[in-house]
Amino acid sequence: xxxxxxxxxxxxxxxxxxxxxxxxxxxxxxxxxxxxxxxxxxxxxxxxxxxxxxxxxxxxxxxxxxxxxxxxxxxxxxxxxxxxxxxxxxxxxxxxxxxxxxxxxxxxxxxxxxxxxxxxxxxxxxxxxxxxxxxxxxxxxxxxxxxxxxxxxxxxxxxxxxxx
Amino acid sequence: xxxxxxxxxxxxxxxxxxxxxxxxxxxxxxxxxxxxxxxxxxxxxxxxxxxxxxxxxxxxxxxxxxx
Numbered sequence: 001x002x003x004x005x006x007x008x009x010x011x012x013x014x015x016x017x018x019x020x021x022x023x024x025x026x027x028x029x030x031x032x033x034x035x036x037x038x039x040x041x042x043x044x045x046x047x048x049x050x051x052x053x054x055x056x057x058x059x060x061x062x063x064x065x066x067x068x069x070x071x072x073x074x075x076x077x078x079x080x081x082x083x084x085x086x087x088x089x090x091x092x093x094x095x096x097x098x099x100x101x102x103x104x105x106x107x108x109x110x111x112x113x114x115x116x117x118x119x120x121x122x123x124x125x126x127x128x129x130x131x132x133x134x135x136x137x138x139x140x141x142x143x144x145x146x147x148x149x150x151x152x153x154x155x156x157x158x159x160x161x162x163x164x
Numbered sequence: 165x166x167x168x169x170x171x172x173x174x175x176x177x178x179x180x181x182x183x184x185x186x187x188x189x190x191x192x193x194x195x196x197x198x199x200x201x202x203x204x205x206x207x208x209x210x211x212x213x214x215x216x217x218x219x220x221x222x223x224x225x226x227x228x229x230x231x
Contacts, residue, residue, distance in 0.1 A: 003209045006202040028205045029198055033189035035208050093209075119199050146183055153180045153190055156173040 003093035005039045006119075012041075013122045015056035019043040020110045021126040022101055022135070027147055029117070029126045031154045034147060038094035042127070044107050045083045045099055053097070057090055065089035103138025104131045129155050 005025055012019060020043070021029060024036025043049060054062070054074055062073035066087045073088055086097040100106045104127075114125035127135070129151060136148040180187060193201055 001213070003206055003213065005206055005209075006199070009202075025205075028201055031190055031193040031201065033186065033193055035205060035212060037209065117198055119202070146185070149176075149180045149183050150185050150190065152176045153185065153187060154194065156176045157190070157194060159169060160173045 001089070001091060001093065003037075005093055007092055008039055008090070008095060009124055010120065010122060011060075012053070012056050013124050015052055017043065017049065017052045017056055018107075019097070019125070020107065020114045021124065022098070022110065022132070023127075024147075026127040026132050027151060030129050030132065030151065031157075032147065032150050034150070038096055040096045040098065042099070042101055042107050042110050043097050045086065045097065047079055050077070050083060050086075053086075057088070057095075060090040060092050062088050062090045065094060101127070101131075101135050103135045129158070 009021070019041040021040070022042045023040035024032075024034065025039050027034060028036060043053075058074060063070040064073060064076060064087060067076075070089070073086070077083055084099055086095075088095050088097070101110060104110060110127055110131060111125060113128040113131055115128055117124050117126055133148050133151045133155065136144040136151065177187060193204075196204070
């Protein structure tokens, strides 16, 4: 596996899969210096949107990374099966798709406050800094507390515009 | 008001330094466009994974030598 999250984002955007970048890669997008091992997204998961996601990832060998047999995402889940979250491994990195973010809400709620980005001519959305801090604080874990501190620095830097 | 927000920012920066966060790295990132933040992050992750693979291969070699 050779991680390339920006290629994943470009592919999903081009395919018309609607998502908000959340968690670690959202922090990176906002300026965090941390390294994250997965691309976390928030999206609505329906039969239709899962179909769009399948088509987008088809060439990158997508598999359910939390199943012992590494089930193939192109055939599992069956059409119509309810899906809350997807935890996938692909040739270009791990991608998790969640329908809700603890401490903040669902896709519609995140999208309402998300920041709109244009990267290489593609428009995508990243969780707002305020929401991201709230989500990190809601996790109540040491590593998230550190990230929350880093994000508060970025927020303060935005407000003051000065050096840290 | 402005003084208050500056004081708040100073407190946030001090807490972050205390937690071991390198504020210079954050400033460096903030000076970059998002595209470049993503590129640098993805390159760093690839390096981390390569180093881990190299370490695992090294450890496996040591285990074989022990037998």
